[in-house]
Amino acid sequence: MKTAIAYLSYSGNTAETAEIIETKLRSTGAMVDMHRIGIDRPLNPARYDRLFIGTFTWERGSTPDEVKDFVREIGYKPDNIAVFGTGDTQFGGDDLFCLAADKLVTFYASKWEALKIEQSPRGAQENKIDNWLKGVLQHEPIFA
Numbered sequence: 331m332k333t334a335i336a337y338l339s340y341s342g343n344t345a346e347t348a349e350i351i352e353t354k355l356r357s358t359g360a361m362v363d364m365h366r367i368g369i370d371r372p373l374n375p376a377r378y379d380r381l382f383i384g385t386f387t388w389e390r391g392s393t394p395d396e397v398k399d400f401v402r403e404i405g406y407k408p409d410n411i412a413v414f415g416t417g418d419t420q421f422g423g424d425d426l427f428c429l430a431a432d433k434l435v436t437f438y439a440s441k442w443e444a445l446k447i448e449q450s451p452r453g454a455q456e457n458k459i460d461n462w463l464k465g466v467l468q469h470e471p472i473f474a
């Protein structure tokens with residue numbers, strides 16, 4: 331199983347989440363390429379069985395420009411995309427929490443709900459990552 335994890339992170343939370351997902355996937359024997367959105371060379375999704383996209387949410391629920399550019403760069407809607415996001419409920423409560431991740435799920439008609447992490451994924455939220463990842467790996471929609 332060849333997997334890419336593409337993510338954007340300014341202050342490290344989304345990168346940490348990406349790295350935890352990477353470690354867990356590698357432990358299942360998957361080959362994983364990490365892709366830093368806006369930094370690494372363009373990614374060809376067709377080379378991967380599975381593509382994870384991770385984003386934080388920016389002002390008033392918006393999607394960071396780098397992620398929008400990345401989506402444009404891909405140019406089509408692969409059907410193997412799973413989305414994770416980090417956010418902070420202090421910025422507008424549940425309505426805006428990780429909204430950028432939700433928007434990507436809708437845009438790609440992803441089979442899976444977005445994984446939503448409040449700030450750093452370390453600690454209690456690692457369980458949440460485990461459960462979500464299990465759902466993705468089983469190809470089953472999950473309802474978190």
Ligand SMILES: Cc1cc2nc3c(=O)[nH]c(=O)nc-3n(C[C@H](O)[C@H](O)[C@H](O)COP(=O)(O)O)c2cc1C
Nearest residue numbers: 339340341342343344386387391417418421427428
């Ligand atoms: C100016 C600003 C606006 C933000 N707006 C939102 C928001 O609308 N919704 C949300 O869930 N998080 C919001 N956040 C929180 C970030 O998404 C959160 O800190 C995220 O984990 C940062 O990711 P990173 O550490 O990978 O850069 C905002 C943060 C900042 C600094």
